[in-house]
Amino acid sequence: MPQFLDSTAPDFDDRFAALLTMKREDAPDVDDAVAAIIADVRARGDLAVCELTSRFDRLDLTPDTMRVTAAEIAKAAAQVSAEDRAALETAAARIRAYHERQMPEDASWTDDTGATLGWRWGPVDAAGLYVPGGLASYPSSVLMNAVPARVAGVGRLVMCVPTPDGIVNPLVLLAAQISGVTEIYRIGGAQAVAAMAYGTETIAPVDKITGPGNAFVAAAKRRVFGRVGIDMIAGPSEILVIADAENDPDWIAVDLLSQAEHDESAQSILITDDAAFGQAVAAAVEARLTTLQRAHIAGPSWRDFGAIVVVRDLEEAARLSNRIAPEHLELAVADPDALADRITHAGAIFLGQWTPEAIGDYVGGPNHVLPTARSARFSSGLSVMDFVKRTTLARMTPESLRAIGPAAVRLATSESLEAHGLSVQARLDRLNR
Amino acid sequence: MPQFLDSTAPDFDDRFAALLTMKREDAPDVDDAVAAIIADVRARGDLAVCELTSRFDRLDLTPDTMRVTAAEIAKAAAQVSAEDRAALETAAARIRAYHERQMPEDASWTDDTGATLGWRWGPVDAAGLYVPGGLASYPSSVLMNAVPARVAGVGRLVMCVPTPDGIVNPLVLLAAQISGVTEIYRIGGAQAVAAMAYGTETIAPVDKITGPGNAFVAAAKRRVFGRVGIDMIAGPSEILVIADAENDPDWIAVDLLSQAEHDESAQSILITDDAAFGQAVAAAVEARLTTLQRAHIAGPSWRDFGAIVVVRDLEEAARLSNRIAPEHLELAVADPDALADRITHAGAIFLGQWTPEAIGDYVGGPNHVLPTARSARFSSGLSVMDFVKRTTLARMTPESLRAIGPAAVRLATSESLEAHGLSVQARLDRLNR
Incomplete structure (x- = not known):
């Protein structure tokens, strides 16, 4: 069985913090x-x-x-x-x-000085x-x-x-x-x-x-x-499902197992506002594990790193989710768009109970290469942006140089970078002749 | 004096390749x-x-x-x-x-299946x-x-x-x-x-x-x-100036020195289609070095890593520039926009003789944190993009899941990821009841 956490319990903060910092992988030093x-x-x-x-x-x-x-x-x-x-x-x-x-x-x-500015991607x-x-x-x-x-x-x-x-x-x-x-x-x-x-x-x-x-x-x-x-150096896969009681426990169970079956180090977490539903999902996971082909992988992952967190309400669920910054976030709730508006950090969000995460692994359209290990706080999944780069462009006119050149000279001087200032001043001198 | 290279010389390819791979920095191992x-x-x-x-x-x-x-x-x-x-x-x-x-x-x-897709930046x-x-x-x-x-x-x-x-x-x-x-x-x-x-x-x-x-x-x-x-781990600064003969050699000289004065490991390169102009710039650099406050830095940089490359025409200049993938690229030519169209790799381009690179260090508007050491081949300067990240969004309807779910199940099966397939199939089964 996975960990059960209750957000009203006195030791909750410590246990949740431990869940966040849990070491799941012992990468060999090669x-x-x-x-x-x-x-x-x-x-x-x-x-x-x-x-x-x-x-x-x-x-x-x-x-x-x-x-x-x-x-x-x-x-x-x-x-x-x-x-x-x-x-x-x-x-x-x-x-x-x-x-x-x-x-x-x-x-x-x-x-407004006449300078042309911009950038170009390639x-x-x-x-x-x-x-x-x-x-x-x-x-x-x-x-x-x-x-x-x-x-x-x-x-x-x-x-x-x-x-x-x-x-x-x-x-x-x-x-x-x-x-x-x-x-x-x-x-x-x-x-x-x-x-x-x-x-x-x-x-x-x-x-x-x-x-x-x-x-x-x-x-x-x-x-x-x-x-x-x-691209990124990806860690083991993770899923966080936020589900209310109006879900089939078995659907949520297979969603959790779909990450757990990747790797014994994968992590599947359910946050729900209904303790009985959490128990029902746990039971459904156990039932599925009795027949799942990859139970030898999914079982240890679920036991060692899985968790079911019972919260007071979905607002609290969103707050906890943002601390986790999950790679995959499933919102199996009545109004997933409203809940998604409260999410600040997640690699990919799957909205509503008809959107199992696995759809996104194959045919949804968004990329399945996503930030793991809380790195959704500062990074994004793979995209076209990973294969292009930007060249910035600037073109001064004599007028624009006259307008902003003196400020550049001033700053160059303050930084004791004389040649920087001279490269602007030499041109300003010509304009002032 | 810096290196002089002539693109028509028999040893040019070797010398240019050596310029590209020149080791300029001995970072201490700390x-x-x-x-x-x-x-x-x-x-x-x-x-x-x-x-x-x-x-x-x-x-x-x-x-x-x-x-x-x-x-x-x-x-x-x-x-x-x-x-x-x-x-x-x-x-x-x-x-x-x-x-x-x-x-x-x-x-x-x-x-067209009814699925809602998208992304959100934060x-x-x-x-x-x-x-x-x-x-x-x-x-x-x-x-x-x-x-x-x-x-x-x-x-x-x-x-x-x-x-x-x-x-x-x-x-x-x-x-x-x-x-x-x-x-x-x-x-x-x-x-x-x-x-x-x-x-x-x-x-x-x-x-x-x-x-x-x-x-x-x-x-x-x-x-x-x-x-x-x-952000990136930046190496020593670099500038490449492509200039035709219709420039004041002294302007180009101070532009080259404005990078050289940063660091003894900085690299300033001039590519020109006019050998005499190249010589005139070299002389102007020497003249400026006699009075420059930071000549003790700019001088060694220019002597050790600087280069003047004489080419047949500007098309060849663009080709060589793309192999260098310079951090800063100044195009001091009659039609800088036409030349810029031939540039595929550069951190920032400064167009025309009224746009010294130093303008971009301070007041141009584009960022001065730019990819060094040929990394403009695959990366971009600092930007707003470095401080935001993307969350992808997907929402299936029963109809869209019916349309694309079977393909996901098929691929999950081919990858032997049973729970992935089950998480989609469980929902399809409900629809097919």
Whole structure:
């Protein structure tokens, strides 16, 4: 059974604070190993990548066979059932439609001094998408990373996916094809991240690397950050459901389990204003766990990190939710819009009882790559914005320089940056001649 | 004298590549020291901060005297000349006007299945601004960090500025007042970053930390990243000027020197399509260096890292500029807009000969915190976007769930995530009853 918390209990504040700071993950320290791998790939390029792939993935590659061929992709695509293909295409189309609305706009205006100001957005030249192999090789994750990059206008989109023992998920290759990936390499781990960041003889370097991965991949992304851009380093998944008593306990139970089944470190929390409903959900979770395929994962997650919090009212629920800043927030209440207005920090909100979080994992449209571990306080999910960057623009006229140049000279002088002031003053002197 | 490169020379590609990868900075490895400082502040709070301030800044503080009082700010503000105050206010107003246009918009729409989709932006609750003490204590930097945060709607804006031996720059306090900083602490270094990230008895924690600093501050920001958001870790400043022969060589010379004077590791590059003009600029730089106050900094920067590149035409200049991805790009050419259209990677562009880069450091309006070290390939300067985050929104109706739910179930099944599928299927079953 998970923790039960009652917001009216005298020890509530302490217990809730403990829930917030609970350590759920013991990431192995692989930083030294990763540093060595990156150095090796930088020094020996393809050769290092092939050797490391042989060692870690038991797959013998040469520079000529690193890349997945068009024929292999076509063959994999042909293995996928028509129904699975249609589902992937539905998902891709909906994700594309949503993300197309995210394209930021350029701006340009002339101010009252005559200066023209503005900015312009443009895509990164090349992006690299990491896709885990094995169990966590999710085609939906390919779509969620690749589609925003393509919508942003990224021309070259590289995907690296390890294929341990040569086994690859055909749906992953098909998802890459559907979402516009331009190159696929059958490599993984820190060596794949290093190859994308620094380039090898075969793989040209990219500018931005996104996508989930194990501890090696996460450590490698941290290390190459600065050389290339990276998305977030995601922690284990979380869901917070705020539900009133007017819900089917079983629906809420499977919603909680849909995060718990990801990972033993995942965290599922229910906040409700009805204690009896909380108990009913707990019972429904136990019932589902008796048959759930991934009960061996979802069970420990729910027992160790799950919680049911009973509050006085939904206003209190919103306050507590904002302290949690959940990755996924389901509002299964009568007026979800009113409750959403009180939410200040959440990666994604799912409104009303007909919106299970899992819809957002696949076909809702919004991205499923979202800030974990309370980082929704200061960061956002993956979006088109991750694949574009802004160049600011300014153009002075002689008149505008005359109007604002003296203030710049004054500030430069106050900062003892003489050449800064001179670069403005030299022009003002010409105007004053 | 700086390097001269000629794009028609046989060794040009190698020399240009060397220019791109030139190592300009030997950052001292202070990571272990910083880890110890952060651990100390987390363990002992105010007491650790005060002891570290005594050791590093030769300033005895108690928890009661850490915060700069309103009376002290008023006293400092009264010391600033009317002209300096007016210049700061001009700068703040222009920066505010520019950044107000950056506020991203919320979106909400209903798709053809009846699902309501969208997103909402909101500010971080609290931001912390680091301001270096001593020589690099720039009031303009206070404005460039604080104004976007306030425009974003950040309610609590903390500033930390070390005051070695108790000395503080009155302009920095006035700039903080003008730009809406709500708390100022006279602490610095890794201990200030740790205090803002984790909080102490006196300083409540913030959600995002921005601002420049020395190696200790940079290492501390890297370490607290994840606990809080951070802006970029900036490297030494850079300017690239593309100029045709129709320029005053002295103007271009002072523009180049305005970056060189920041730091011996700064890099100033001129690309021109006229070799004689390049020589004239080189001579003008030498002439200016004979009198420049900061020649002891600008001189080594120009000699060691400066370069003059002569190209065939401006199209080639744009191509090389995109490989450099400069922090600051000045286009001192007859048709700067046409040239700007060829630029794909730059932090900020300054158009035409009446727009010296230094205008943008102070009063232009765009932010002067910009991506260095070629990171304009994948990142943007500081903006309102750094202080807001997005929550995505989705609301299904029974009809929309009926339309797209089966695809979600299909994909969940293909990923062996049974509970994901069940959370959708349970609702579909109700609809199909």
